[in-house]
Amino acid sequence: xxxxxxxxxxNLYRILDDILQTGIPIEIERNGRVLKIIPEKINKLVNxxxxxxxxxxxxxxxxxxxxxxxxEGDKLT
Numbered sequence: 001x002x003x004x005x006x007x008x009x010x011n012l013y014r015i016l017d018d019i020l021q022t023g024i025p026i027e028i029e030r031n032g033r034v035l036k037i038i039p040e041k042i043n044k045l046v047n048x049x050x051x052x053x054x055x056x057x058x059x060x061x062x063x064x065x066x067x068x069x070x071x072e073g074d075k076l077t
Contacts, residue, residue, distance in 0.1 A: 002027040002034070 008015060008028050019026055025038040
């Protein structure tokens with residue numbers, strides 16, 4: 001969406017809130033040139049909390065032999 005700088009000035013906070021809510025950038029025309037306001041991309045993985053779920057040495061799991069537990073034709077449930 002492209003708007004004039006005057007419209008941006010009149011509705012600055014509403015337009016900024018719309019950009020943040022929708023994620024859609026806005027183009028502003030000023031003196032024959034175009035500027036863009038683009039929301040920052042947020043890495044949602046940064047907000048994940050670390051959980052210690054493995055009790056013991058994780059390397060032991062990598063080298064475990066599960067062949068006796070698996071049978072051809074078995075389905076996961």
